[in-house]
Amino acid sequence: MNLKKTLLGLLVASSFGATALPARAEVDVVLNFGPPPPRYEYVPPARVGYVWESGYWHWNGNRHGWVVGHWERARPGYAYTGPRWVEQDGRWRYQGRRWDRDGDGIPDRGDRDRDGDGVPNRFDRRPDNPYRS
Numbered sequence: 001m002n003l004k005k006t007l008l009g010l011l012v013a014s015s016f017g018a019t020a021l022p023a024r025a026e027v028d029v030v031l032n033f034g035p036p037p038p039r040y041e042y043v044p045p046a047r048v049g050y051v052w053e054s055g056y057w058h059w060n061g062n063r064h065g066w067v068v069g070h071w072e073r074a075r076p077g078y079a080y081t082g083p084r085w086v087e088q089d090g091r092w093r094y095q096g097r098r099w100d101r102d103g104d105g106i107p108d109r110g111d112r113d114r115d116g117d118g119v120p121n122r123f124d125r126r127p128d129n130p131y132r133s
Helices: 002-017
Strands: 050-053 056-059 064-067 070-073 079-081 084-088 091-095 098-100
Touching (some): 056 084
Antiparallel strands (some): 079 098, 084 091
16 A cells, blocks of 8 residues: 555656746737836946846836846857847837847847858858848
């Protein structure tokens, strides 16, 4: 009887370990009004191997809250873009921080060869060529 309970417990415990959870959830925040003006922050002197992320307004579901600036560890070969609010057609969209591999301003999920010509974007003179063969 005790062996059955132990085996059942192991089976239940192992099923929890097999559950897939998202590593990171991204939420698209769009508001009809913009954030307050940015606050002044002291920017410390540059540090080798780090990038300074300036403070920004973050939406918590009810109101904006200020997130103070901090250091982010640099990633060699990537360009860093900090979090910001962008106005589009009278609405404000939050864009989180991102690391861009080829410096084209487009997130790197699938932009290593956007036009599919076999030449990586960083070496392609026309990475968005609509007339590729």
